[in-house]
Amino acid sequence: MNNSNAAYAEKKLKPGKATAFFICIGIAAMLWVLQALNTVYNYTITVPVVFKNLPQNKKPLAEIPNVLKVDIKASGLKLLLVLANKPFKTIEVDFNTLKSVNKMQNYILSSGSINFKGSFKFETQIKHISPDTLYFSEKNGYQKNVPVKVPLYIKCALGYGAGKPVITPAFVTIWGDTADINRIDTIYTQPVNLVNVNKNYNSDLVIIKPNSNISTSETKVVTSIEVAKLIEHTITLPITVINGQNFKQVNIFPSKVKVKFTAIQNAFAIADTVLFKASIDPEKTNANNKCYVYLSTVPGNVNILSIVPKEVELLIIKN
Known part of the structure; x- marks a missing residue:
């Protein structure tokens, strides 16, 4: 009788095969996660960017980018924390802080002159930035200052009204062929269509070039519209x-x-x-x-x- 009870107790304490299998799976998964979080990865992140203090009397040879592709090297844990900050905050890049070469014709983009931490929220190892150089040439042709206007349609919510848009900067410098410049008296941004608005509007708007041969001192303007009762x-x-x-x-x-x-x-x-x-x-x-x-x-x-x-x-x- 005692032998029978002992065998029953031993059988009861011994886990079943299915339970042991799932325990092993759980342990393996935990070990895999720990390994993944500690493994170092190379990853490319796209970050929005805006440039200020563009070089005077110079013409960009290519469109000033509004995003940068950044190759980073980080552990799985840090990469996970960085990606948790999406969408990334727009980084402001000041041309006055960039290194220039070739008689100030080329400007180098580097991690030392761009505050990526402000967008990523963590220090990361930057392997490469694309584009890594912005190329300029001396301005040719005629130039003048023209006002910036926003093609705007706004319909406020019942009981609300909107003030006049405030555009910053209100004027930009354009340059190019004399015949083209003489035909331009205003530069326009991308159109804005707002419906049922009941709060202030503030946004960066892209300037639309009249044609590809025209260059502008700014690529974007800040547009603010006061909306109130x-x-x-x-x-x-x-x-x-x-x-x-x-x-x-x-x-x-x-x-x-x-x-x-x-x-x-x-x-x-x-x-x-x-x-x-x-x-x-x-x-x-x-x-x-x-x-x-x-x-x-x-x-x-x-x-x-x-x-x-x-x-x-x-x-x-x-x-």
């Missing part, structure tokens, strides 16, 4: 007579109008009232001796809702 305002304006020199006297009834409009929050001050001007033209009086009131000057950051009254009566004394 709309506030309704009402002001009273005196009516000004335009083209009244042909009449001895023009009397207006009533002599003032109320203008209702909306403006984005904090974008309109009482002092801006002087930017409004309500006018009539007695030369356009209708058969009932009435004349429509219109706004001859309006600030650029408001949306007119109504003018009350829309028309006024005139008593005209001719010369």
Whole structure:
């Protein structure tokens, strides 16, 4: 009886074949993960980049890149931590910090002059950067400064409004063949289409070259648009007579109008009232001796809702 109980207890304590198999698989997987995390890998990462302080009076021989391909060498663990930071933060590269050769015609991109840690969040061994050199030549042809404009369509959410886009820089230098440059008075960015907007917009926009023979001092501009809740305002304006020199006297009834409009929050001050001007033209009086009131000057950051009254009566004394 005792022998039977001992055999049963021994059988109960001994793990089954399936359990032992899965334990071995688990141990093997853990060992594989540990080995993978400690193995050193070579890996290529694409990082967004923006350049500033481009060389003056020089023309890039190729398009200034907006991404760099970076070959790094790191352990599996560090590589995993680096890739966890995707999408990578845009790196700003200052030409003033880059090493130049060949009479400042070629600029070398190196890990010592570019802050990759700010994007990767970890120190890494940089093996190679592509491209590793930016090539320039002396500018040829005519050059001039032109304004930058953004082809913009924006529709705000109900109750919100947008201010005028702020573009930085507002002007860029272009150069190329004299005939081409003379035909250009404005440079445009990529178009922007915004719908149902209820917060500020800020983005880097690529400048679109009119043709491949034109070079620009900047490849991108920063565009900011303030978006805020709309506030309704009402002001009273005196009516000004335009083209009244042909009449001895023009009397207006009533002599003032109320203008209702909306403006984005904090974008309109009482002092801006002087930017409004309500006018009539007695030369356009209708058969009932009435004349429509219109706004001859309006600030650029408001949306007119109504003018009350829309028309006024005139008593005209001719010369």
